[in-house]
Amino acid sequence: PGVLSAVLNxxxxxxxxxxTINQGIPVSGCAVVNIGAETSGMEQSVEELIxxxxxxxxxxxxxxxxx
Numbered sequence: 001p002g003v004l005s006a007v008l009n010x011x012x013x014x015x016x017x018x019x020t021i022n023q024g025i026p027v028s029g030c031a032v033v034n035i036g037a038e039t040s041g042m043e044q045s046v047e048e049l050i051x052x053x054x055x056x057x058x059x060x061x062x063x064x065x066x067x
Contacts, residue, residue, distance in 0.1 A: 003058035004033060010052050011035070015042045030060060 004023070011018055020036035039046050046064060053062045 003056065006056050007033075007035070007053055007059065010049065010056065011037060014044050014049050014052075016049065017041065034065070 004021075008018065008021075017038040018035060019038060020034075022034045022036075024032040039049070042049065050062050050064060053059055
């Protein structure tokens with residue numbers, strides 16, 4: 001609980017603009033979440049953002065799907 005909220009806070013602090021959130025049904029306590037975001041106004045690189053997301057407890061994998 002609270003992992004998605006923490007990840008969204010990372011986006012908010014970076015200046016990223018969340019456009020969409022799609023979450024699958026959790027299985028064994030894990031859910032796949034896809035976040036669509038506008039990153040042009042960010043104060044850090046997308047790679048730095050992903051690194052911060054990966055460091056978040058409860059995040060098992062984080063990747064850029066399009067860019």
